[in-house]
Amino acid sequence: MANWDILFGILFALCGAWIFLQAMTFPNLKGGYPGPGLFPQILGILLVLSGLVIAINAVLKRAVPRTFPLAEFSSREKLNALLVVLAVIAYILFVDTIGFIPLTILITVGLMWRTGVALHWSVVVGVGVTLAIYILFQRILHVPLPSGILLKGWL
Numbered sequence: 001m002a003n004w005d006i007l008f009g010i011l012f013a014l015c016g017a018w019i020f021l022q023a024m025t026f027p028n029l030k031g032g033y034p035g036p037g038l039f040p041q042i043l044g045i046l047l048v049l050s051g052l053v054i055a056i057n058a059v060l061k062r063a064v065p066r067t068f069p070l071a072e073f074s075s076r077e078k079l080n081a082l083l084v085v086l087a088v089i090a091y092i093l094f095v096d097t098i099g100f101i102p103l104t105i106l107i108t109v110g111l112m113w114r115t116g117v118a119l120h121w122s123v124v125v126g127v128g129v130t131l132a133i134y135i136l137f138q139r140i141l142h143v144p145l146p147s148g149i150l151l152k153g154w155l
Contacts, residue, residue, distance in 0.1 A: 009055025016047025080115055087111055099148020104130040 019040055026037030087107045095103050108126035113119050137143040 003058075005058030005061075006055050009051045009053070009058060012051030012054065013048045014051070016044045016049075016051060018044075019047060020044030080111075083114060084111060095148075096146045097148055100145040101130055101134060102148065104133070 021044075023037035023040035023044060026035055026040070028035040028037075087110070091103060091107055105126050108129060109119075109122045112122035112126060117125075134145060138145050
């Protein structure tokens with residue numbers, strides 16, 4: 001297991017470095033404002049750091065072998081992890097049809113409630129975070145978000 005972690009950690013770090021270097025070739029905006037390469041550069045840096053942490057952690061695990069398992073996951077935790085993956089896939093497939101706001105609220109509230117957050121807090125946080133993201137990207141940064149069939153012409 002540690003060998004795979006070392007390999008994938010290094011691959012993630014290399015991939016992040018490549019993303020960062022590619023994003024540096026993106027044009028800058030006039031007036032010194034950050035251009036479209038800012039977010040990919042940040043993600044590239046985070047990927048490099050994450051890959052290095054994974055690889056270093058794996059090296060340290062090999063140096064100090066453990067005789068007991070670090071974690072035992074219950075079937076509920078495994079199901080929750082699977083639901084997150086399925087939610088991401090559903091989001092990719094249906095965001096253009098359903099729209100950013102309803103689908104993001106639905107997935108956020110559903111996943112929070114499934115993982116044990118009280119329903120009223122799930123709704124408050126799901127709606128609040130979705131609207132904050134919508135306002136930031138659609139209204140302030142002018143990044144178009146899919147309105148979907150339900151909200152077409154309203155937003």
